[in-house]
Amino acid sequence: MKKMKLTERQKNIILMLLEDTSQAITTSKIADRLNLSSRTVKRDITMVEKWFSINDFKLIKKPGVGLIVDEDDNMRNLISDLLKMENIEKSYHKNDRIKFILSRLLMADQPIKYYFFTNYLKISDKTLTQDLGDVEKWLSDLNIKIVKKHGEGVYILGNKNSLRKAQINLIHESLDDTKRLDLIRDISLESSVELIEENDVYSMINRKTLDKVKRVLSGVFKSLNLKISDNSYIGLLVHISLTIERLLLEENIEVKKEYINNMSNSKEYMFSRIIVDDLEREFCISIPEEEISYIAMHIKGANIIGSDGSQKDADDIIEISRLTKKLLGDMSIIFSVDLVSDKRLEKDLKNHLGPALTRLRLGMKIRNPILDEIKGSYMEIFQAVNRIFSDKVYDFTKLDRSINIPEDEIGYITIHFAAAIERYIGLNGVIRVITACPTGVGTSRLVATKLESKFSNIQVVDNMSIMNISSEVLASMDVDLIIATVDINEYMEDGMLHGKDSIVINTLPSDQDYKKIEDKIKQILRKKIYNGSHERLENRLSYGHSKVGADKFVFSDAGIDKDLTGVSLDTGINKSIYRVSIDYYRLAESITYSTISGGNELIGACTNLISRDKSERDRIYTALKDRCDINMPYFEDLGLYLMHCKIKGVKSRLGFMNVVEEFESLSGYNGKRIQKKIKSVVVLILEERDLYAKDLFASISSRLVEDDEFLEAISCLDRSKIQYIVDQEIEKQVEKLADNSINKNRR
Structure with a gap:
């Protein structure tokens, strides 16, 4: 050659x-x-x-x-x-050139001549100047400055923390799915060796260092019987490898003593200590406390779980549970899909949100390498998650409102919802189809038979001759798709199809035809789900929570009623369970809280807690007073007033009050003064025809008698704990309803 x-x-x-x-x-x-x-x-x-x-x-x-x-x-x-x-x-595209220049600058300890870049990359001085401008923008986000001096070359200035973040971010940006898999697999494989040696970005990490760190991590995770998500594993592997490289060069990082003290008592620090002990033996170095704390911070943001699947960091379980249920409920309404009862989605979200909230609090960035693909394929879901999560995460968790939610995190949450909606489409989606051929006799009927035997989510509503298809016929039929054996558009004038989708297949459909139909079915079902989602999203956000008086939040009735418009699920059991679940969910959302003290009139205080306007207030006050005239709902051994009544036309609701002083002198009923030892007050208002709320209230009342923690939470008005317990009772009721429905359906 x-x-x-x-x-x-x-x-x-x-x-x-x-x-x-x-x-x-x-x-x-x-x-x-x-x-x-x-x-x-x-x-x-x-x-x-x-x-x-x-x-x-x-x-x-x-x-x-x-x-x-x-x-x-x-x-x-x-x-x-x-x-x-x-x-x-080797030739470089623009993105490759940017990454190459960044990798050289991040590794260099002296200025690099312009000639080095132009000669290696085979580019002109003008192109290099443009590329350096993009490099400067990339570095500016991390507070790193690029310095260009005539005769000397180009170099960067920044603190060690920023330079370390830049290295990690650059590596994550350069990892596609194949390279991620190569890093996850045994690093001693030839493919992985070539990956590190050939890629300019990865040359920032010594291959032997990476190999040793991987061996240490694998040993520790195996000995402790722990698992870690792929992304978290790669992040931890890269971070520790860069840490070792820096320590071998006798470079340390500065971490505030306050932060070290806070981390030193955490289980993440103890876990880091185990890893560090093995690293010190492997590399024959001493790793300082600052570095251990920094590794602990990364571990805290990693999704590390035990072999039993339980989340190891359960400190935030209550707020994660509440936030998850909020997301499930809102997304169900926005996309008219029952996500509330999707236990797999609920579990996946809870497992993801724990580490995600930790990363947000610690200011740790996570790279999402498929963010553009997520936006391209599931933009509607991404936008909804972005708006809902960014709006509600501050209300349902202790996350500071000054913390911004990066799109990379939103992208990962979107994946969970997109997967659930795709599952729903596969299991529940049905489209109505017309099959058509020139005569409407033999061919279209044969096609219809084959389609119904091949696709469970196709319902053929008619077989027709193309000549009989008209705008009047299509306008009167609820049809999603026309499947024809000839191009129907050649026989139709513009507008005659009334926006109906159509595809052409062979008389005897081929595998390619079936694939075309399958893709079209998914496209139509997605369109159905996404259609109107933007309006429902805006409606959902528009009413939110409105403040009523001090320390009291309720939902707008008009917002709820309006929000249900357009919710269209399958009829029967699933729809019934879904609607009841949403009603329960909204009831839990509208719980009100307050504190009362001596001198307050008890029935009046309960009425103020639970009512939303003056007309309601008068009716609720009268109903509570009539109920107390029959029997004083006081449980002396519990220090609890259980104020409850039925009212026609007033939506069921729930409220909790704690008492500032244990002994209170309160106005009772019939104008009499009563003196009771009171710690807590629970108010239950039941709409006369609301049988499901009646069952829930009965369950909550039983929990009050049986669960001291519930009473303690009310007495100190621990809202998170109260909400968590109410959510548990709601879950029991929904599961009970589902079980009863399934058994009834079997009979």
């Missing part, structure tokens, strides 16, 4: 030409396939033609037709083998 340097791009063009043995390939097709401009392809083809010529291979170029390799299979294989031995001149 005669020597001639090819670029990586030119090699890819030749490989593409070798793939297709039957027909010529056009310049535009090559450009589209390789994501290049036609002008670039034409320039490279000149070099490709020269390479074929000097190596005595036949490449035919047909004007207006394209290029084709005029060789048999044996010669094609020989060309492919020769390319593997060819001296390929």
Whole structure:
């Protein structure tokens, strides 16, 4: 073979030409396939033609037709083998150049000459200047400055924390799915060795260091019987490897003593200590407290779970549970899909939100390498999650409102909801179809039979002749898709299809036809779910919580009623359970809290707690007073007043009050003064026809008698604990309702 340097791009063009043995390939097709401009392809083809010529291979170029390799299979294989031995001149795209420049600057301990970059990257001074501008923008987000001095070169300035973050961020940005898998697999494999040695970004990490750290982490996780998510594992591996590299160069990081003291008592610190002990033995170095605390911070933000699947960091279980239920409820309403009863989604969200909240509190960034793909495929879900999560996370957790929620975190949460909605589409989605052929007799009926046997989510509502399809017919039929054996658009005037989707398949559908139908079904079902989601999202956010008096929040009735408009689930059991679940969920959302002290009139205080306007107040006061006239709802051994009544036309609701002083002198009923030992007051208002709320209130009343922790939570008005217990009782009621429905359906 005669020597001639090819670029990586030119090699890819030749490989593409070798793939297709039957027909010529056009310049535009090559450009589209390789994501290049036609002008670039034409320039490279000149070099490709020269390479074929000097190596005595036949490449035919047909004007207006394209290029084709005029060789048999044996010669094609020989060309492919020769390319593997060819001296390929590496070419860089813009993003590759930016990453290369960043990796060199982050590793350099002295200025780098402009000539080094222009010569290595094969670019002009003008292109380098433009690239350095992009590098400067990238570094500015981390408070790192780029310095360009004539005659000296270019270098960067920043503190060690910022430089470390820059290295980690750059590596994460460079990890695609294949490289992530290579890092997760045994690092001693040849593929992984090549990954580290060939990629300029990964040269920031010494391969032997990476290998040793991986061995330590694997040993620790195995000995403690722990598991860790792939992303968290990669983040921890890269972080510790860079830490070791820096310590070997005798560079330390500065961490505030206050932070070290706080972390030193945590279980994450103890876990870090175990890892560090093994690292010190492996590398024969001493790792200072500052570094252990920094590793502990990364572990705290990692999704580390035990072999039993339980979350190890359960300190925030109550707020995570409440936030999860809020997200499930809101997203169910926005997309008209029952996500509330999706236990798999609930579990996945809870497991994800714990580490996510920790990362947000600690200011730790997580890279989402598929964020663009998530936005491209599930933009509606991403937008809803972004608005709902960013709006509610501060209300349901202790997260400081000054902390911004990055899109990378939103992207990961979106994945969970997208997967659940796709599952719902697969299990519950049904589309109504018309099959059509020229006559509407034999062919369309045959197609209909095959489709119904192949797809469980297709309901064929009619078989028709194309000539009988009209705008009037389509307008009167609830049809999602027309499947025809000829192109129906050729027989229809504009607007006649009334926006109905249509596809053309063969009389005897092929696998390609079935794939086309499957993709169209998913597209239509997604469109149904997404249609109106933006309006429902705005409605959901518009009413939110409105403040009523001091320390009291309730939902707007108008907002709730309006929000249910457009909710369309399957009829029957699922819809019934869904609606009841949402009613329970909203009841829990509207719980009110207050504190009372001596001198307050008890019935009046309960009425103020639970009522929403003056007309309600008068009715609730009268109903509570009438109930107390019958029997004083006081439990002396519990120090509890259980104020409850039924009222027609007033929505069921729930409230809790604690008493500032244990002994209170309160106005009772019938104008009499009573003196009781009071710690807590629970108010239950039941709408007369609300049987489900009646069952829930009965369950809560029983819990009051049986659970001292519940009473203690009310007496100190621990809202998170109260909400958590109410949520538990709601879950029991929903599960009971589902079990009863399933048993009834079986009978």
